Amino acid sequence: MKNRLTIAMQKSGRLSEETQNLLKRCGLKLNVTDRRLLAHVANMPVDIMRVRSSDIPGLVMDGVCDLGIVGDNTLEEAALERELLGGNASYAKTTTLNFGGCRLSIAMPEEFQYKGIESLHGLRFATTYPQLLNRFAAENNIKVDFCMLKGSVEVAPRVGLADGICDLVSTGATLEANGLKEVEVIFRSKASLIQSTNTINEEKQKILDTLLPRIQGVMKAKESKYIMLHAPKNKLNEVSRLMPGKETPTVLPLAGREDLVAVHVVATETFFWETMENLKALGCNSILVMPIEKMMG
Ligand code: ATP
16 A cells, blocks of 8 residues: 555545545546445555544544545544544645535524523533534633534433534534524534645655646536627627636637627636526527536646
């Protein structure tokens, strides 16, 4: 494994499919259908270590893996825990990825009279994230107690284990279904690509130098759209002003048409229906918005 780059990813769960898709779109031929912990990439000197999410920060901090893809919530919790215990908590965050979005929130039973953060003082919370909860309490000058639960956290208040919970939320549907209301968001999270701070050899550095721009390229492509339309020549300035993003549009002649031109642009911002309607009102037609597969440069 000396000259092979090792990437830690979640074996199965909320981040595993998006992570696999990202690596595949970077050109890595993965065979993760088998049960092995370590999967070899067939076409690049890269190995994929498939583990529990909570093991990923430690594997990268200890230099066992060169890269890791993990939620910021898991990462921050692990870093705080290691700092508390005097362990090595160093890593470099390479990129925030555009998936795995969620928030760590405090939720209380619906009947609880919430009157601001002070009303949480002295209460007990079920959580998988005691360090993040303690940091929030310290920052807000309150004291809280916790009981550690790794799953089904939301049942804790109902069974008398805790007054409230501190857990991950994305839509809030699970909270609602369990008679809980979200009262404070204490941490916002996305998946991140993290890197070990250990020095790596030249061979591994070469692989990293190939892989990192590809990851950036896939992320950028996912957020961007290719827009094509036909625009009246005399409205080009207004049309350009409506185009999202900072790219200069490409303007091309249309065969047999003196009054119309084709306008192409890569939009790095959301292209709203309203913008399409405004373009149409200016006399544009054949407006196409297409996904982009890969981007570089
Ligand atoms: P593992 O089972 O691998 O030890 P886990 O219990 O955190 O880890 P998942 O429930 O699959 O596994 O969550 C993985 C990550 O997905 C979370 O740490 C978080 O970063 C992200 N995530 C996104 N949305 C949610 C959500 N609604 N609830 C929980 N996690 C979410």
